[in-house]
Amino acid sequence: MTSPSSIRSSLESVLGPEAVRDDPETVAAHAVDGVPPRAVAFPGSTNAVAEAVRLCQRKRLAVIPWGSGSKMAAGFPPERFDLALSTARLQRIVDMDTANLTVTAEAGVRFKTVQAALSGEENRCYLPLEDPVTPSQEEICPERENRGCFIPMSPPHSRTATLGGIVAANSSGPTRLLHGLPRDLVLGVRYVTPAGEVVGMGGKTVKNVSGYDVTKLMIGSQGSLGVVCEITLRLLPLPExxxxxxxxxxxxxxxxxxxxxxxxxxxxxxxxxxxxxxxxxxxxxxxxxxxxxxxxxxxxxxxxxxxxxxxxxxxxxxxxxxxxxxxxxxxxxxxxxxxxxxxxHLEETMEEAWPNLITIHPVYPISEYSGMAARVDALDAVCVLRAGSGTGRIHLLPPGADPEGPEKLLPVVERILEACVRTGGGLTVERAAPAWKARLPLWGPEPDALALMRRIKDQMDPDRLFSPGRFVGGI
Amino acid sequence: MDRKPWIEQIEEIVGPDHILTSDMDRILYGYDASLAKGKADAVVLPGDTDEVSRVMALAHRERIPVIARGSGTNLSGGTVPARGGVVIHLSRMNRILEIDLPNRTATVEPGVITLDLQNRLLRDGFVYAPDPASQKVSTLGGNLGENSGGPHCLKYGVTTNHVLGAEVVLSDGTVMWTGGKTHDSAGYDLTGLLVGSEGTLGVVTCMILRILRAPEAVKTMLAVYDSIEDAGNTVSAVIAEGIVPATLEMMDRVVMQAVEASVQAGYPLDAAAVLIIELDGMVDGMERQAQKIQAICRRHHVREIRTARDDAERAKLWAGRKGAFGAITRLKPSYMVGDGTVPRTRLPGVLKRVLETGEKYGLLIGNVFHAGDGNLHPLILFDERVEGELERVKAASSEILKICAEAGGTISGEHGIGLEKLEEMHFVFSEGDLAVMRQVKKAFDPKGLLNPGKVVP
Amino acid sequence: MNIVQLRKLSYDEVCRCNRCGFCLPSCPVYAVEQRESASPRGRNAITRAVIEGRVGWSRDIERSIFSCLGCGACTAACFPSVGTRDVVMGDRACLAGEGLQPETADRLARSIGKSHNISEEDNEERGDWREILRDVPDDAFEKDAAEVVYFVGCVASFFPMAQKIPVSMSRIMERAGVDFTILAGEERCCGYPLIGAGVPEHVEAHRAHNLRKVQEVGAKAVVFTCPSCYHSWKASYDAEVELLSAPEFLERLIQEKRLPLKELRATVTYHDPCDLGRQSGVFEPPRNVLQAIPGLRLKELPNNRQMSVCCGGGGNVEMVNPELSGRVAQMKIEEIRSTGADMVVSSCQQCLRTMLTRARREKVPLVAKDLTELVMEALEGETS
The missing domain is CATH 3.30.70.3450 (Alpha-Beta Plaits)
Structure with missing residues (x-):
């Protein structure tokens, strides 16, 4: 067993002292399901992330990547948790290419921040400056009216969510109806593998079939296959x-x-x-x-x-x-x-008001929304259903100060699960108090392809160092 | 050929009519629309998932490579049995199993022809968005394997954005489902991995596709240019203006000449390039958008803009584009098609270098591309029967892919890696990147029996 | 023919096939068989492999090459226009040269050589269809000199099912006052089936004979109700007289107001025979004739004109592989039924025969008529 101080000092030796913390306050703030890490690392670059991961690999330390923490309540409690790998210092917007309708930014950048930067006036150049084909861009499009671009996403936790977190959770909101999910909008990722290797998949083109689409595998993998450090997203021009x-x-x-x-x-x-x-x-x-x-x-x-x-x-x-x-x-x-x-911001509002609530992300074929609405009608819940997308959010409110309260919610979750499964869907529990988690179907029904998912995990993270035990089937 | 014992076992599974082992058939399943060639050991035409599963379990026991294919229209050697083995031709599994309009899905077998589904959906006012130029021939299973694109991908995305779920047979014969009728499934996105894996991870035997309501209105324009740079700059300017059309397609003079000889689409033969610009969606404001685009075209010295007045005229404008690859052999008997993709703003510069490469190697290159996506399709023309030409063509093709990679792009936008671009994978991927892909392959197919020698070098 | 000759004939052509596969959905045989050897792309590839010495002629290849209907739909769908039909006919000649042609093809060739028709009948019986017309003498329509020769063709002469066609055609010409003759026992097979059977070198004797006979009567024109005879004459006869298909001739008679037509209330669809439409470019005349009949409504097939799908009766496949031919006919029947028309009209005895035979076997109600039959019914004063 490596002691906390030795974890800190080894990490400090590769990342520098400013990038590692193990004070009680920091550690507590990065607890997952009540389990605090032994240290928190704040690497400042993708290479630094790789250094940190390689160290963890050598010392067999369990790692959980951490963005803003907005979605950390999902999943099983970690089997082991040594290091929280925070992306808080991965804050660069690497490439804002509005002419190409792409943006590349580091994982720790908040969604809100990129969105604001993109809508600004300053990114009007649309020809690559280093390769000017026509001498003056003004000649090409002097009366250009377009005001800017945006990432066509509307994620929950929109004030705090980081790009890395959105990608890791394939997190989506209302406008997915028109624009799709992160899996449709992420063109490429650079990430650090559990072995500490920096790999790049995808790129700045909308079409890309060179090799396996590993980007898709990383999207929604919930930090179980590595740390996403850099993300390239597809943009759209701001609508008129x-x-x-x-x-x-x-x-x-x-x-x-x-x-x-x-x-x-x-x-x-x-x-x-x-x-x-x-x-x-x-x-x-x-x-x-x-x-x-x-x-x-x-x-x-x-x-x-x-x-x-x-x-x-x-x-x-x-x-x-x-x-x-x-x-x-x-x-x-x-x-x-x-x-x-x-x-x-609805999620935060809810979480602040009812720290013990259960948030469910139901999944069902899109035409079943009215049936879902009927099912939640009588519940004491805050509920939004994403018509046309086959999903939504159901926030079950714990009944007051009743000590038996939580008990009463567990069968409700089961019933919602049953309803979703009957339609061919399922659910994930995005938030629940750690104490209840053992009794909740956190990832819904077992996927048919779970065995294959395990084989992927075994190949990519054979020592089970990344978010061990947290994902589907305890992966 | 001495009949191997496993051939009889396959015969028992699919029946004697559905296994082919003659020398002729083995050669006939040795090619696709690329220049690569191989020879199958046997060809199986299974009738359902169970047969596929049993054939694959058998192949697994006997350690025989398995290559699944549809119509064999792919352009990178992806369905060529490079190391022999059993070719599974899925043409008999061609049923549309369900059209579920309320849930906006279509469930199909992999052998369904893309256009057949399209025509079936149109009757109800729906579409399946990906529209590869070969849609009249290509199968949906093949589209899934190659992650096919098409002109309308500019607005609607490629095949992967329209596949919700798949029934897949793994190399040992195990059958499982990934995804389903819902849009979010818990766990790893295995469907996303399968799409574009060129049959190296599993054989998909059923797929659930996302369908969309057909657009209310469509407007198709042909813009004619005397300079290819002007056409390229128009593409950048349209996007920069905040307009994302449904398609932005470009063809150069060489291609137009071949096409005109073939289908008389009405392209002007003396122009340097044409753009096919199509808007679709709600009718409201479309005319104004079209005028905006026309103004941009004029700023970029367009010679002439034609607007299709009806479906027939629209079909005519598209007929030429869809037959561009096929028509090109009117000029020379063989061609090699590139598929490099670059950030769209780099297109004019890259195009110039492509043409220079043609000159350097003394090869005629025709260009047709999905300009809006930055996806180039340089067609290098030659005669493969002339000694030494193929080598020169391969060198030129590789150089073009290098140019694309250096411009921040990639070596394949929609045709896949197959056999033809294996070496070029190193242009865009490090050893570490490739190692991850090999891990994926190992998780799906530990013995390496599915379409061996493809995709990952 | 041998491989050296085949190379000269077909090598450049098959090398222009870039294997894009656009021919696959247009080939009725591929639609039925769903395998590469049944596709135009496959047949081109086989030819190329044989020429390049990568594979030798075999029974499998014979089956593939003799399963081609020769309908030409592949070439119509082919962007570089590879002439697969001609390639296949070259292959057949080569297979026959090797003695590898199917037995039925060989028998057909020998029969034509011996009896001058495809039916192994006494050629003197060619005019026997006239027996249907009870009110005419045995040698009706035979003249020593006439302006027009009506070339009846083997199928319509000998197959009872198709004899309505010469009966109607001769009646119509009579009514229009056309000065015509038939050649009766002196008419010989046009030679077209010999090409399909792989012995094109046998065509010449038939061609010379038929040409001589037409010359002897001093005709200015030859009229055909068989699209294959028509195509064969147009493509290879080098005749100095005008050659007209029945639809073209009927169209002309109607334009000249020589055929008074009464009302026929029906919705019909029209099947373009491959040899008349795609091969000879006669698309509009039959439609114009149909439109000239008052009360008749024409509902086009989903695949019409250049895209017309073969009935299954082409390329001698009906003889070599009747089962395959029947399955193609089945597809055609389904396409016809999808139009909801009362009947299908065509201008080819072979198409009608193939479709009707299949319909009877499968007990599918199908009304199929030749254009001449329908015009005959529409003629004022005729009782049908």
Whole structure:
């Protein structure tokens, strides 16, 4: 057994003293399911990460990569945990190539930070400066109107989430309806393997079939196959116009029928979110849940050219009217941005208010959303269902100070799981108190290909040093 | 040929009509649309997953290589039995098992022709987005194996973005499902690994595909240029202007001439390049977008812009593009097609160097490419019967891939590595990168029996 | 033919095949068999391998080469336009040279050589179809001199199922006042089946005989109801008279207002025979004739004109491999039924025979008529 101080000193010798901490406060802040690491490393570069991992490999230390910590509550408690490998100092935006519609940044960069940088005015050059084909770019496109780019993602924990965390969890939000999942948007990764080797997969091109698509394997691997250090993402030009349509219905069935109509139309909203009354109350504006209780809301995000957004507003408005929507709110500009900001922050809001809540990420074929809505209707939960995407979030609230409270939630989770499995889906538990985890189906039903997944883990991390025991099937 | 005992065992599994062992058949399953050649030991045409599984279990016991294939249209030697073995031709497994409109999925066997699914879906107003130029011939299983692209990938992504789940037979005959009808499955993204693995990880016997509602409106334009640089700069400018069309395709003069001789798509023969620009989606604002694009074209000295007025005209504009590879042998009997891909902004510079490479080696090169994706398809023309030409072509082709790699791109955008680009893998991957790929291979196929000698050097 | 000659004939052609595979979905035989040896790409590759000495002629190769319908759909779908049909015919000649042709092909060649028709019948019986027309003498339509020769062809002369065609055609010509003759016992096989059987060198004697007979009657034109005879004459006869397919001739008679047509209420679909459409470029005349019949609605097949799918009756496959031919016919029947039309009309006795034979065997209701039959029914004053 290596003592904490010897871990620190060995790490210090490769990373420098400023990059390693083992003070109680830091260690406690990086605990996973209540298990604190023996030290936390803050390498400042991909190569430094590799150095640290090689050291862990030599000393057989168990490593868990750590971004902002927003999604660390998912998964089984670690079997072993020696070192938290923080990406907090991997903060460079390496390459912002808006002309090519790609951005490359280090894993520790917050999503919010890149997004803000991309929307700025300063990245208007679209020809590679080192290889000017036409003498002056001004000649090429003097009256360029485009205002900037964005990463077409809307992840949960949007204020804190890092790119590395989003990739490791394949974490997605409402606009996945139009833009897809991280697996559709990540073009390449550079990561450090459990052996401490820096490898690069994918690149700056949308199409790439050179060799195996190992990038896909890393996306959603939850830190069990290495540390993702650098990520290249696909961008889109900022849309000409954006907006939100909010509706509230007295009855769940009416809300669902409205959503059905939306999908039957040729229109292309970027998000269609079905909210139970508690979610309405939390997300506001206030009118959405007035009178309180019993209502179901539908939030539609719109983006595109002026004419398309206008038509969507008109058409959806009429559809809502036909289904007797009690409330219709149109958000634009700041109000629109603030609403989706709150949306992206919903998880934190919940976690702050109810530290013991259980957050479920249900998975089901997309047409089953109305059945899912019926199932959660009676639950004391904050629930958003991602219509058209076959997922959502169900936050089960622990019943007050009742000491038996948690017990009562466990069968609820089982029932939701059963419902999802019946449709051919499953669920993952994204958050639950460590004490309950042993009794919860954290990753849903066992995947058919679990044996093959284990073989991949055995090949890539034979000593089981990365996030040991935390992933599907205890991988 | 002396009949090996395992041939009789396969015969028992699939029936005598569905195993081919004649010298002729072994040669006929030795090629694809690339220049590579091999010879199969036997060819099996299984009728269902169980037969595939039993044949593979047998091959596993006997340590015989297994090469799965569809129509054999791939362009990198991916389905050539480089080391002999059993070729599994999945043409008989060609049923569309289910179209599930509410869940937006299609469940198909791997031998279904891509366009057959497309036509079936269109009846209900839906589409399967990937549209490789060979869609009329290619199978969906082959598309999965190669992670096929196509013109519309600029907006909709490649095959991997449209495969939700797959039933796969592993090298020992084990059958398992990865993914399913849902969009998020817990665990490693094995479906993502299988797509584009060129049959080296498993044989997919059933697949669940994502389908989309057909776009409400489509607008197709042909922009004609007197200079290839102008056409290239237009591509960059359109994207920079904040417009992502459904397609941005480019063809140069050499290709246009071959195509015109073949299908009379109406391309001007004296132009240096044409762009096919297509917008799709909601009808609203499309006209304004089109005008914006036309203004950009004019800023870049376009000679002429034509807009397809109806489906027939649109089909005509596309007919030429889709037949570009095939038509090129009107000029010379053989061609080698490159598939290098670069960040789209590097396209004009790279293109210039491609043409210089052609001059250096004294080879005629036609260019057709998915310009919006930065995906080049230089077609190097020659006659493989002329001694020494093939070597020169291979050298030139390799040099072009090097140029792409140096420009921050990669050696294959959609055709795969197969046999033809194995050496060039070193242009873009370090030994460490390749070691990881070998680990993947080992996890799936420890004995190395599936399509051996491909993808990873 | 030997390999040296084959190399000269086909090597450049097969080398232009770049194995892109675009021919695969267009080949009806591949659609049925689903294996490479049944595809045009495969047949090109075999030819190339034989020429390059990588494989020797064999029974397997014979089966592949003699399973080609010669329909030419592959070439229509081929961007570099590789002439696989001609390549295959060259192969057949070479196989026959090696004595490797199928027995049926050999028998056919010998029969034509001996009896001058494909049916091993006494060639004097060629005109026996006239017996159907009870009101005419045995030597009806035979003249020493005429403006037009009607070349009936073997199938329509000898197969009862197809004899309605010469019956209708002669009636129509009579009604239109055409000065025509048939050659009866002096008509010989046009030679086309000999090419398919791998003995193109035997064609010449038949060609010379037929040409001489046409010259003897001093005709200005020869009219054909058989697209294969028509194509054969056009492609290789070097005739100095006008050659017209029945649809072209009927179109002309209608334009000249020599055929009064009454109303026929029906929806029909039209099947383009390979040798008439793709091989000879006659696509519009039969359609114009159909449109000229009042009340008739034409509903096109999903695959029409250049893309028309063979009925299964081409390339002597019907004789060599009747099972395969029948399965192709089945596909054709299904395509026809998908249109919902009351009947399929074609301009080829062989197409009708192949389709109807299959339909009967499978007990599928199918009405198939030759264009001449339909025009005959539409003629005012005729009872059908």
């Amino acid at each position: 116009r954006t907006g939100t349509e909010l509706f509230a219905f007295d009855r769940r069935e009416a809300a669902c029928r409205f959503v059905d109509r939306v999908f039957e139309s040729p229109l292309l909203p970027s998000a269609v979110e079905l909210l139970n009354h508690r979610a309405c109350a939390l997300l506001g504006p206030e009118e959405l849940d007035r009178p309180a209780g019993g209502t179901w809301g539908v939030a539609l995000a719109l983006e595109g050219v002026e004419e398309a957004v206008t038509r969507m507003r008109e058409t959806f408005g009429k559809m809502g009217e036909a289904r007797r929507a009690r409330v219709r709110l149109q958000l634009e500009g700041e109000a629109h941005a603030r609403f989706w900001e709150r949306y992206g």
